[in-house]
Amino acid sequence: MNLRTAWKDRLRTLVSEMNRSGRPVEYPFKRVFEIVDAPTVSALNEELTRLVGSGKLNAIYRIRSQETGVGLAEYQSVTEIPSKVFDDSSDKYQNVVLGRDVELIYRAP
Numbered sequence: 001m002n003l004r005t006a007w008k009d010r011l012r013t014l015v016s017e018m019n020r021s022g023r024p025v026e027y028p029f030k031r032v033f034e035i036v037d038a039p040t041v042s043a044l045n046e047e048l049t050r051l052v053g054s055g056k057l058n059a060i061y062r063i064r065s066q067e068t069g070v071g072l073a074e075y076q077s078v079t080e081i082p083s084k085v086f087d088d089s090s091d092k093y094q095n096v097v098l099g100r101d102v103e104l105i106y107r108a109p
Contacts, residue, residue: 010036011047015056018108026060026107048106060105063096065089078102 014035018025027035029048038044051057061075067090075081081102087094096102 004039007036007038007044008047011038011044011051015051015108018106019056021108024107026105029104029106032106052106055109058107058109060107062103062105063101064103066094066101074105 052059063072065087070089072085
């Protein structure tokens with residue numbers, strides 16, 4: 001097996017397992033990167049974008065609470081993310097900071 005493409009085989013296996021599961025399966029980008037051991041973040045991002053484009057995966061942007069870490073809302077596109085959300089877990093509004101509060105999740109369709 002070519003070591004340069006072995007990570008793509010691991011990614012295909014992961015996506016296949018996600019799609020065969022009888023329940024919704026999702027992984028954050030960081031976890032996918034760890035599992036498949038891609039050579040770079042950009043290489044993995046390129047492959048995941050292709051998989052989302054072909055309908056084999058869904059990309060979800062999840063806003064997490066700054067106070068409790070729970071998921072507050074999910075969006076299909078980064079452009080849909082509001083600048084402020086209500087955090088039910090801490091009973092107050094939270095300003096959304098993309099690099100800190102938004103987690104990219106990949107989910108089987």
